[in-house]
Amino acid sequence: MTGVIFDIKRYSIHDGPGIRTTIFLKGCPLSCWWCHNPESQSAFSEVIYRPDRCIGCGACEAVCPVGAIALTQRGYVADPDRCTGCGECARVCPAEAREMIGRVVNVEDILKEIEKDVLFFDESGGGVTFSGGEPLSQPGFLGEILKACRERDIHTVVDTCGFAPREAFEKIEPFVRLFLFDLKIMDPEIHRNFTSVSNELILSNLQWLSDQGAKVIIRIPVIPGVNDNEENMEATGKFLAGLPSRPEVNLLPYHASAREKYRRFGIPYRMADISPSSGERMKELSDRLAQFGLAVSTGG
Ligand code: SF4
Ligand code: SF4
Incomplete structure (x- = not known):
């Protein structure tokens, strides 16, 4: 379980x-x-975004498999309705501006x-x-x-x-x-x-x-x-x-x-x-x- x-x-x-x-x-x-x-x-694993750490490299937007991330006035924001919580964007972020919260154990x-x-x-x-x-x-x-x-x-x-x-x-x-x-x-x-x-x-x-x-x-x-x-x-x-x-x-x-x-x-x-x-x-x-x-x- x-x-x-x-x-x-x-x-x-x-x-x-x-x-x-x-x-x-x-x-x-x-x-x-x-x-x-x-x-x-x-209840689910999710990625948190910290705009103050973001260096604007765009790696998260490029890697997102469902195209959920877009550059907005608030930085690289993910659309919660499209995000599947896969964690790929957190994995590639070089500035730890995206953090995966929650893991399945x-x-x-x-x-x-x-x-x-x-x-x-x-x-x-x-x-x-x-x-x-x-x-x-x-x-x-x-x-x-x-x-x-x-x-x-x-x-x-x-x-x-x-x-x-x-x-x-x-x-x-x-x-x-x-x-x-x-x-x-x-x-x-x-x-x-x-x-x-x-x-x-x-x-x-x-x-x-x-x-x-x-x-x-x-x-x-x-x-x-x-x-x-x-x-x-x-x-x-x-x-x-x-x-x-x-x-x-x-x-x-x-x-x-x-x-x-x-x-x-x-x-x-x-x-x-x-x-x-x-x-x-x-x-x-x-x-x-x-x-x-x-x-x-x-x-x-
Ligand atoms: S967790 Fe996965 S689906 Fe959600 S924004 Fe990041 S890369 Fe895209
Ligand atoms: S990968 Fe990280 S530092 Fe680069 S744009 Fe996305 S959130 Fe910002």
Whole structure:
């Protein structure tokens, strides 16, 4: 079985317990305004163009087998409707102005990568984390790797936005030691406005995981002016306090580090006017959620 990944990060200490290897799967059903990995949203391999690096040699236009690339006022731009994602233009570009994002791998390839780090896992209490994108957007591929990790007694974490069919969660839940579950906004319409989908399925899946006794840590990205208001904090606190497992909560301050990535990739950044919350504000929000009897931490 194969899947599409766009990165592997080793020695991570923010994606679950201990030292971890994080595998980033491509594809996400959400389109959050503050997404830090905009290159992960498409489920397919794709070529990103960085006009600021382009030296105008035209090699990409010449090599493209489907004639998708043309010189425009924005440089050598590919027509997304014609591009097949073959990667030839990235291969010949002498200036690294075109970069292939995503590669097809099979389960054995990934297991080999994971097994290189087993010593670190054993010494630190770590393991492997599947992130993205949304790892559950490739449920068959994810399930196979998780099962193989369980057979090798490798600790597994799945970092999810929660928006996936229930059957996908049912399939992987027995092989996951910890879910890092993103909870963004409690109002369904505001959620839809900022992420492109309603939150009903997300909340339902979180309730189901909690009912199963799955170990879950809630991660809330604190986006000033979007979800850091009293109404959302109260609704969040009430919902989480009503779950049987009363999960731990981790508040993640918004930071603007993705801005440069959007600029490089030529993608409009919709959070341009937002500034990160102060430490004092993060403490206030943490204290507010703690009033619901929840264990709350801040930072990634
Ligand atoms: S990825 Fe392939 S099809 Fe797409 S623009 Fe580049 S060369 Fe053309
Ligand atoms: S091959 Fe690279 S440097 Fe040459 S025109 Fe295409 S993007 Fe620019």
